Amino acid sequence: MANQRVVVVVVTIVVTIVIVVSFIIGFVSVQNPTTKSGTFLDGVSDKIIKDGDEGITQRLIKEISANSIKGYLKNLTSKPHLAGTPADLTQATQIKEEWESYGLSPVVLNPYRVMLSYPDRESPNLIQLINDKDEIVFSSQAIEKPLRPEHNYSDVAPPFNAYSASGTPQGDLVYINYGRQEDFAWITQTKGFNLTGKICIARYGKIYRGSKALLAENYGCAGLIIYSDPADYAKNGEDNVYPNSEWLPGTGVQRGSCSKCNCGDPTTPGYPSIDGCYRVPDDKLDVFKIPIQPIGYDDALEFLGKMAGEEVPEGWKGTLNITYRLGPGLSQVNWSTRMRISTRNKMATTYNVIGYISGEIEPDRYVILGNHRDAWVFGSVDPSSGKACLMEVARVFGKLYKEGWRPRRTIIFISWGAEEYGLVGSREFVEQFGKNLQDRVVAYLNMDSSVQGQYAMFSRSVPLMYKVLYETTKKIPNPNPDEIKAGRKSVYDTWVERRPRVGRNGKTFPHITRPASGSDFAPFTYSIGVPITGMRYMKQTGGYALYHSAYETMHLMETFLDPEFKYHEAMACVWGELARALSDSYVLPIEVSDYAHEISVYVQQLEDAFGANFTRKNITLDYNFDETVTKINKNNPLHVRRVNDQMVKMERHFIDPMGLPNRPLYRHVIFSPNEFNAYSSGSGFPGISDEMFQIELEETPERLEVVKRHLSVISFLISSAASSLEDVSDFVK
């Protein structure tokens, strides 16, 4: 369906982009800082101009212990710790005290008063089947049934979707598959459904649940039910589930947020929720006006099994033992579906815990390790498997610090609050301290869940982090005994074997995914352009079935996902070594040419995605800045500092302060999340791919202008990034 005019526009401007990348980065070959700066400290051998102690790597590997991590996880998962509750504050305070005991100094609790969302225990959320006499024929379960003796459910919040509106819509049910844009388009355009006033039911999966809700609201649905189909969450059959396996039982429900923007507290968009700050009035808040509620497949069966209407197409079928139908409505005449939703938005205080190990030589350059603390229930995977690793890394760095080791740069450990609601703690923090962070952060290293499976490592990163990720994982022993037997000794070896990707110069590297939204790295990327990485050990594909349910327990982790905690240990080592390399290396382990290569890949993907088909001009990408780095005068600490700054700050250049088209809070033109799927960054230029998607649905002159204009901005920001790598006293060409 590619449109000719659009293609011409894309082609023309994309060519410009590519030429800019090649040409301007090519110019840096002129640079020769060694001659310009001279040698000021010949003969001085002081630690100010020395590299860090690489022996620390082996100390980290030796000290980081699977058993210790297991101990942390047991403690962290002993109680539910939903954001903004007393249990969450208790855990934050404990973490603060532990970090202080390790030697981190100072450790502070950084509070934000924010709008969160909670269900009402007194009036639980229910989905009801109503017959023609207005009687309740069936009501969904109010809470998830306890399935293990140690389950203590007294503090468990019943299933809900955060930021749902409250209300009791009643009407005809319509099944809309995964609730993606193409699903809504098909049912309304091809099948002619009018969704106004309908109760829509979507299955979980493929895209962010908040994106499903956004589409449901836009299409006029009166409410949205989201359920977990066994096709996606009980793949080994409905009788092979938790507590006997890692799969979701019919009583399990996936909680989760439906934040509209995924950018922090909805009452303070773009600004921090600090004392005395301005709050958007209630009637202007960008939150859902319709109720949204998750249910399990036992409950879903009661509704889906009774639906009227045409049978769904093949790709829309799940594996419940029913005939899936589109609706509208139920087969019994005048029966209907009612949602009784009491979920309400409420002001609460969330806390980030922040602990420092001060840098000795460059304390004003930061490497930040972050993991969120809040969990929907026990959170044994999300986020506590990551938190257990964070505690272990903090403990070991604290030990090294007490022994006298000092990193060159400052290391900051952060336990984020209220990530689950929409990256609230991290986003407010970035909003409050963004200018300091833009000046000073070398890298933000995120770990949400650390272990979801045993197949291979997985990472979302900006290209500036590729080199250090590869170098680091090569040093960390492989946690998988079978892989070691097969000759793959490091985390890297299995990663590149199982997730290979052809990269620069036709060589094979481990695949690394683009960052989008989805965890606390996002505000660092899309708001202030700080180089980030996020990582975990994962299954071959997909997540884990018990995600965000009350069954995500210590039992799940110690029985099925990582009984020996060897994968946790490996991930803690990766994290620790990344932090060491970035905080203690004299010259930063970064190759800016990784960025140039990725940009050319994204341009190719943009062409592929939108049908452009043309011969590129003769282009060779030059990577001369990396050569420049090898020529640094290491006797001059200010020279090294300058080149390090140039490498790190290249990322900032992709931030447009004006934001993406129609989305002023998303500012990274390469790595912001997509508009209708916050978990994805599409083809790498989200402002373009979002608009092109809309144009394929309906082309308007305005949209074509937006594409032309935004391509021009991208082209400019790439040239701006290139200019930052020029010889500093000759950056205007």
Add this chain to the structure above:
Amino acid sequence: MANQRVVVVVVTIVVTIVIVVSFIIGFVSVQNPTTKSGTFLDGVSDKIIKDGDEGITQRLIKEISANSIKGYLKNLTSKPHLAGTPADLTQATQIKEEWESYGLSPVVLNPYRVMLSYPDRESPNLIQLINDKDEIVFSSQAIEKPLRPEHNYSDVAPPFNAYSASGTPQGDLVYINYGRQEDFAWITQTKGFNLTGKICIARYGKIYRGSKALLAENYGCAGLIIYSDPADYAKNGEDNVYPNSEWLPGTGVQRGSCSKCNCGDPTTPGYPSIDGCYRVPDDKLDVFKIPIQPIGYDDALEFLGKMAGEEVPEGWKGTLNITYRLGPGLSQVNWSTRMRISTRNKMATTYNVIGYISGEIEPDRYVILGNHRDAWVFGSVDPSSGKACLMEVARVFGKLYKEGWRPRRTIIFISWGAEEYGLVGSREFVEQFGKNLQDRVVAYLNMDSSVQGQYAMFSRSVPLMYKVLYETTKKIPNPNPDEIKAGRKSVYDTWVERRPRVGRNGKTFPHITRPASGSDFAPFTYSIGVPITGMRYMKQTGGYALYHSAYETMHLMETFLDPEFKYHEAMACVWGELARALSDSYVLPIEVSDYAHEISVYVQQLEDAFGANFTRKNITLDYNFDETVTKINKNNPLHVRRVNDQMVKMERHFIDPMGLPNRPLYRHVIFSPNEFNAYSSGSGFPGISDEMFQIELEETPERLEVVKRHLSVISFLISSAASSLEDVSDFVK
């Protein structure tokens, strides 16, 4: 007319601001970097940790020569050099070659293809008196009459206002005094005039002419005539004028731009005008839709002397020998006024000339000296008196460089193009290289006109530049022999004597004005938050009468304004020494507490301006960061660098990437220009004072919300600035 509710809002939030300033800046007393950083280079005495050679100051004073400057000015004023014309490029190329010969390296021409505006020589702009038979009774002069034998007028562009629309509106004349917001409000509200379709005539003065035009267009006028009244421009009488004095003759006309935004090329708002960039389509351009034209008072007399209607109030009278009347229309029945305006927007190329003296130790920190090159005609004052100084400073620094002197930081000389049209060259440059500049610029030092009179120095600066301005001017000999005789030996002595202001701790300092718009420092302030200063030698009050006319010649300067060029010499010395101090001092000569003090003054002014009246809480401002600076470990170059960066980058914190209310391109919450008077920044918080002004005209709930919200943003950004001064490894409180 202050409204009670508004006052309450202002009071509450203003108190918050003040507390934030005091408290958080107070916190920095905890900082003690010396202990944290240790001493790494004890015993090392290398220039990397040494201060620059202060003896250079005396060399500068000795080398900078009045005669040399006079020679430059003679050459620069030999021909008109309007922006975008061949003469402009010729001058740019000459400057490039001269700078290269001085030793600056590299020197580049930095071109932008931009939309400028020109009159049509074939069809000159005329204002005509039309009688009841539709005959032309009078036509204004097409060009300014040559008054001196050396005047070469073949290349002089006839009088025009840039970015005027073309067209031939005809109708009744209405006199609107200075065309300020209060003038328009009075004539329409108190006098009940409907200005729709009227030809308005305003006198020059008080506010930016573009602001007059904006109001005229908003009030529905069909066209705007702006003239120079003898009351403002021929104060010694109409027979005591150029070429016999410095006052404006009746044939002289003030040209000037009516840029709507004063932010660069109107076809690329917010982005640089580089190859392949997106341009706003013609029908979406933010330019005037009405014709605007300047005339002299000889011509104005022909219209004003024939007007009908009520006599104007006292404050509206000029000194033409007529009875000033409001109109509408002329006393002869059915006579009318017609504008024949052929001024058109046109794409042209403008050039910045950029020359470097590379820093030896910190080449990635810049001190920029800038002056624009384009003149409406000969530009002997504006801008060439400044350009002559720039040439001289460049020559002398080049000489020192050739002798082996090397500044610690990079010094960049820039000759801007197309400033007169709306800061076009500087704005496009800041748009293109803003991210590099934000990272690297220590200070931007602007000089537009250098000498307009002999009374005292005048400066517009951000508070971070106060200290270096005072220190510098104390070193520069007084150019005024009478003042020297009176015991005032330095530029500072006369400055503080003649423009005193009570500042910090009740001491008297020279008055320094807030930056707003008006010259090339503006984009550095309002867009990227770089510390700036602008300065000149000036009359006691006001500008100079021949401003932007064809009579602004070498004759004016060498006969009346600065016959011996002593004031030029002094200003060149000030500029050179500022550049030396900022580029070569090891620790930057900045006191951040100057900012804290000014903010408290602006808060007071905000209260005064809007009638707030309350007792402040007990507030004491602490200035501990300045103490911190005195405790720097000077043996550690990275420590000094860090503290320097903190001081400079404090300014960046006042930039809100979202922009001021309704003005996304103006981002500095303290020092952006006011909306209806681009030359002023009102009471120091333009987003507030603009909105309060509107509220006093008409209060709406929306406007009150805007004030509340924006005060919250200001309060936050001040706390952000304070956080940047915290101990770097403990910045979260």
